[in-house]
Amino acid sequence: MAAPRALPLEGVVVVSCEQAVAAPLATRHLADLGARVIKVERPGRGDFARDYDTVVGGLSSHFVWLNRSKESVTADLKDPDQLARVKELIAGADVFVQNFAPGAAERLGLGADELRRDHPRLIHASISGYGSTGPYRDAKAYDALIQAETGLMSVTGTEEYPAKAGIPAADIGAGMYAFSGILAALYDRERTGEGTTFEVSLFDALSEWMGFPLHYAAGSGNAPVRAGTSHAAIAPYGAFATGDGQEVVLSIQNQREWQRFCETVLRDASIADDERFATNSDRVANRPALDEVIDGVLRDLTGDRFVERLEEAGIANARRRTLDQVLEHPQHEQRGRFVEVGTPNGTVRTLLPPITFADGRVPRMDPVPDVGPEV
Template sequence: MTALPLDGITVVSCEQAVAAPLATRHLADLGARVIKVERPGSGDFARDYDETVEGLSSHFVWLNRSKESIALDLKDPAGIDVLRRLLTDADVFVQNFAPGAAERLGLGAQELRARFPRLVTCSISGYGDSGPYRDARAYDLLIQAEAGLLSVTGTPEQPAKSGIPAADIGAGMYAFSGILAALYERERTGRGAALEVSLFDALTEWMGYPLYYAGYGTPPVRAGTSHAAIAPYGCFAAGDGVEVVLAIQNEREWVRFCDGVLQRPELAVDPRFDTGSRRVAHRPELHAEIDKVLLDVTGDGLEARLAEHRIAHARRRELGEVLEHPQLAARDRWRTVDSPAGPIRALLPPIGYDGREPRMGAIPAVGADTDRIRRGLEEG
């Protein structure tokens, strides 16, 4: 089998929840050996979020394939000793302890890198290791609130959180990319690095365009699936109830939409709708005109017209439809991985590597690899 790019890299991770496990799962996908350190008995508390996937947590199944699990009591000096021995041969150490906990355990970045100069350490926290929010609770929804995501998501009447853990995912992806950069730098310098990633910093970075919009103009309004500065933009229902998402980006497309899709060319030059800003200003009237036409068109018929006239569009799908999405099927994106509950479907990771199949290993039970890992340390 052709080697994966991170074959030979060992990652030790004291991780739980979403952000750190997401970062390390992507490293495992690319071939790294990931040793997940868990509490004896209960393990990562994300194991208990739900029991949806054949009795297993959907979060845990998503984030923890291809890892080895060792159960260690880090309040016991013997557990810390085993962890330090693991770090002797590790390339990366990831932790998302509460602020200051790693230092109290003797696992702070400064101490570890003095002992292991080639080690890349990555600390993932809610708000960073300083500042007035350092010790604040940092659940994903709370970060979304503090970073302003709730202010731009939802409807004019009601804010809404994102339907996925955006802050956790953002932090996990920055940790993943930062670790890759640090490993690349180590190839040149021979030295590791100490990385710090916070959920708040990750999500405020993702808020870049709305922050600039607010700082130099007025804050974007919550507009549901619509857009604060573009119309028509968002969900529209065909006569049979199928919802199609439109995103008219320029005047040429607007004219084609009126002529070919709505079959009402006069709307393109209607003084209420003949520029982007006027369409936004008269959005309710615009939607009423579009809805009037779509009542007599099926979803399939509407999509056919949109495709014929090269209008950007998508079908709004429920999650059950996404599971059977024709694009996923056509590109063979599904695999099966083992788990304590038996075989489970899993999507291939987004990074495709020139024909090499990513690692799609089993989801471990708590401490499933403890004895084998300990024996390896004793024999080593």
């Protein structure tokens, strides 16, 4: 029998001066795929994300999520000897990731020009709030601030109550672009023998994710409305409550589905011909009246019966689940998506990464490290 294939990044060494969310997310995905990730932390408590909360058996939920399968070392980068040892680690690495404040890497001798002059095959990835140039270069850039600056808060929530996303969307976006940038750079190095220098900012990443609202505003002259669980440009679309208090999310995508929805779900085909609801644009313009019609039917239905009708009509739908229900979601359970991972305080239940190999290879799911020894 042939030996199992190695994970794609086995043998790749990553050194990361990282903290918080974006850079640790990028490097955790590299570790999932087999890379050796050496996480350089501050002496003492290390990455400040370790102290965001203590809800996972005394550990931070953010840190447990972002840092499995890594090795931790600590270094006071203001100490010349410790900084020299970090540089020695980088000399043996394929990838260096940093999310220092702008200019700090260069002052430490860890900037791309200096490191890649000495190590031309090195991939040097920098993650920042707003990028290395521009008037906002030195501005503080926490996730909520970036959500505000990129307009995400202007399209999230309701008309009365704008809101930020409930997950760190800017950090996740930047981390994923850094991850994909590193993969592209590794591939490029295989062809050219040369390393790459690149940067990703939280602002640029989330601005890219705002593509639909930005194009909508530029094309129409108006921003999409904040519509809660509804869609700014499609109706009916969103969460609807049934008579027994359950909430079901549905999505109508075209006129055929709208007609089937009226006939099979609402049990009144004439609604499809109501001039207020004849086209999607009409339905969006008259959303309150449309919602009133739908709610009038749902008052007499249970959630289960509503879903049965939606399925009969071939209408996309989902339950609006709470987090405790997601932890027991049958799709996760039947596919074995939750596994146990070690931490300094015992094992925790966590999800496998989304990349699933058809040949049966499994990602690294090694322990979350404690604060490591001095480098």
